[in-house]
Structures are given as C-alpha cells and as structure tokens.
Amino acid sequence: MSVKTSKSAYRGRFAPSPTGELHFGSLVAAVGSFLRARARGGRWLIRIEDIDPPREVPGAAASQLRTLATFGLVPDEPVMFQSRLADRHRQAVQQLMETGHAFPCACSRRDLPADGIYPGTCRNGIAAGKTARSIRVRVADEAIEFCDGIQGLQSHNPARQTGDFIIRRADGLIAYQLAVVVDDAASSITEVVRGADLIDSTARQLHLYRCLGLAEPDHAHLPLVVDENGNKLSKSSGADPILRYPPAIALRLALRVLGHEPPAALRSAASQLEWAGRNWQFEKIPAGPAAIGVQPG
Numbered sequence: 620m621s622v623k624t625s626k627s628a629y630r631g632r633f634a635p636s637p638t639g640e641l642h643f644g645s646l647v648a649a650v651g652s653f654l655r656a657r658a659r660g661g662r663w664l665i666r667i668e669d670i671d672p673p674r675e676v677p678g679a680a681a682s683q684l685r686t687l688a689t690f691g692l693v694p695d696e697p698v699m700f701q702s703r704l705a706d707r708h709r710q711a712v713q714q715l716m717e718t719g720h721a722f723p724c725a726c727s728r729r730d731l732p733a734d735g736i737y738p739g740t741c742r743n744g745i746a747a748g749k750t751a752r753s754i755r756v757r758v759a760d761e762a763i764e765f766c767d768g769i770q771g772l773q774s775h776n777p778a779r780q781t782g783d784f785i786i787r788r789a790d791g792l793i794a795y796q797l798a799v800v801v802d803d804a805a806s807s808i809t810e811v812v813r814g815a816d817l818i819d820s821t822a823r824q825l826h827l828y829r830c831l832g833l834a835e836p837d838h839a840h841l842p843l844v845v846d847e848n849g850n851k852l853s854k855s856s857g858a859d860p861i862l863r864y865p866p867a868i869a870l871r872l873a874l875r876v877l878g879h880e881p882p883a884a885l886r887s888a889a890s891q892l893e894w895a896g897r898n899w900q901f902e903k904i905p906a907g908p909a910a911i912g913v914q915p916g
Contacts, residue, residue, distance in 0.1 A: 628661060629656060629660065629810065630661055630662050630807050631652045631659075631662070631810055632663065632811070633645075633692075634666040635649075636668045638676055640679065640683070644816070646686075646861060647814065648814045650870070650877065651841045654895055654899050658896070663694055664808075665699070666701060667700045670793055671795075684698065689866050690892065699802070705793070707801055711800075711801045711831060712754060714831060720757055721754050722741060722754070723741065723752075723753075724741040724755045724785075725741055725746070725749035726740050727789070735781075756783060760778040762774045763826060768837060769839045769840055770815065770818060771906070773818065773821065777823045777826060780819065784796060796820060796827065797827060800833070804833040809836055810839060814841050821840075841907070842905050844907075844909055844910075867888045870891050876909040878903040
C-alpha cells in the first residue's frame with residue numbers, strides 16, 4: 620500500500636457514480652479529463668464508482684458508458700469497477716488502524732453538533748456502553764495547501780470543515796474519500812481532473828495519501844456549470860443538454876464551458892472533439908462558474 624509511483628507517464632481518469640443517466644456536468648468532466656490526457660500524450664481511464672448500492676440505479680453504468688462512447692470518449696484500458704476492488708479498500712482501512720491514523724467511532728449523525736463537524740468524541744476511545752459503528756481518520760487542526768491547475772492555490776483545513784472523517788460507514792461500506800484515493804493510487808493516476816464541486820474533498824484526500832504513504836497526484840478542478848440564474852445545473856433538470864440536444868450540440872456546449880468552443884462549421888461530435896484535441900490549451904479553461912446559455916448557437 621505504501622509503494623510510491625512515478626509521475627513520468629501521464630495517466631488521467633473519469634470516475635462516475637452509477638446513480639442515473641450521465642448528466643451534463645459529468646460530460647464536462649469527462650471531456651476535460653479526456654482532452655487533458657490526450658494533450659499530455661498519456662492514457663485515459665474510466666472507473667465506475669459503484670460502492671454505494673443503496674444509491675445505484677440498475678443499468679446506469681452501462682448506459683453511462685454507451686453515452687460516453689457516443690461522444691467519442693473511449694478509455695485506453697478496460698473499464699474498472701470499484702466494487703471489485705474491495706480487498707484493497709479493506710487493506711487500507713486496516714493499515715490506517717494499525718498506524719494509529721484511524722479509530723472506531725460509536726457516534727451516529729444525530730450525535731453531531733448542528734454544524735455537522737465531528738467534535739472528536741471517540742478519538743481517545745469509545746465510552747462505556749457504546750458500540751463501534753464507523754471508522755474515522757484523524758485530522759490535525761492545520762491547513763492543507765495545494766496548487767490546483769485551474770483554480771490556483773487552495774488552502775483547506777479538514778478539522779474545521781468536517782473534523783475526523785469517516786472512511787468506513789456504519790453499514791460497512793467504504794466511504795468515497797478513501798476508495799477514490801486507494802484506487803487512483805493503484806491505477807498510478809498522475810492528475811485528477813474533475814468538477815469544481817469536488818474541490819472541498821481534495822484536502823481530505825491528500826491527507827489520506829500522506830497517511831497511507833502514497834504518491835499524491837496533481838489536481839485540476841473544472842468550472843462549475845450553472846444555469847441562467849447562477850445555480851448549479853440540476854442533474855434532474857429537463858434543461859440538461861444531454862437530454863435536450865443531440866450529441867453534437869451537447870458536446871459543443873461542454874467545450875464552451877471549457878473555453879474551447881469549436882467553429883460553427885463543425886457540425887458533428889467527432890469533428891468537434893478532433894478540433895478540440897488539436898487546439899487544446901489548458902490555460903484557456905476558465906475557473907468558472909460557467910453558464911452555457913439558453914441556446915446552443
């Protein structure tokens with residue numbers, strides 16, 4: 620678990636959760652990570668993050684992969700399914716427990732204060748009469764800084780945002796924060812390119828990389844997509860461009876968000892993606908938020 624990998628060969632990824640049809644924000648993340656990998660002469664992977672069965676929709680993973688293929692987004696290696704990687708997740712939990720970075724916790728959500736920040740109740744042991752429910756990782760009251768490739772210098776303090784956070788849930792499922800770190804490291808991912816809605820998770824994930832002795836990837840968070848009112852574009856909204864428009868228009872809008880809208884003469888998704896690959900300039904991606912406008916023209 621503690622073997623470090625080289626960053627010499629670029630490896631990127633797209634990691635959707637199979638909770639429904641692919642939505643526009645995910646398309647933006649997929650396109651951005653795909654084109655970044657192509658521009659760096661690297662490999663692009665897809666990992667289906669299917670480790671939360673209560674939230675999953677049957678058939679969603681297959682549907683998402685078909686939709687990605689429609690846009691020309693095909694991975695360079697076989698698709699990975701996170702649910703099949705449970706052994707290494709459990710090994711990471713065990714390592715964190717054995718090294719003192721993690722501890723069992725008897726608290727439920729209703730035991731937390733109103734701000735939701737864990738106050739360290741079980742840090743030094745579970746109170747008499749209580750039973751362990753989850754496992755949390757310890758965090759220090761200090762800022763974790765990283766330079767995001769798009770959003771610039773970031774400073775986050777997990778102790779003041781979440782407190783000691785859960786890595787194994789009360790239902791026995793591995794939490795997202797741990798699984799994504801373990802699997803990105805195992806796949807030798809060198810840069811995580813994803814939506815800005817996940818930037819607040821980065822400091823917690825960097826903390827886990829360090830606790831596990833794993834090589835940290837670079838990060839670049841793509842602009843948040845908003846509607847005409849400045850609100851995050853809803854996954855269930857009928858205005859989602861993937862549902863509303865044919866692939867060529869939806870892709871054009873995704874590239875608009877990324878600062879790379881193709882010439883109007885390019886009418887097919889394939890020609891637009893090819894143009895974006897030839898003209899890709901990472902520094903042109905805006906920090907956001909980015910509104911796509913009502914019309915695709």
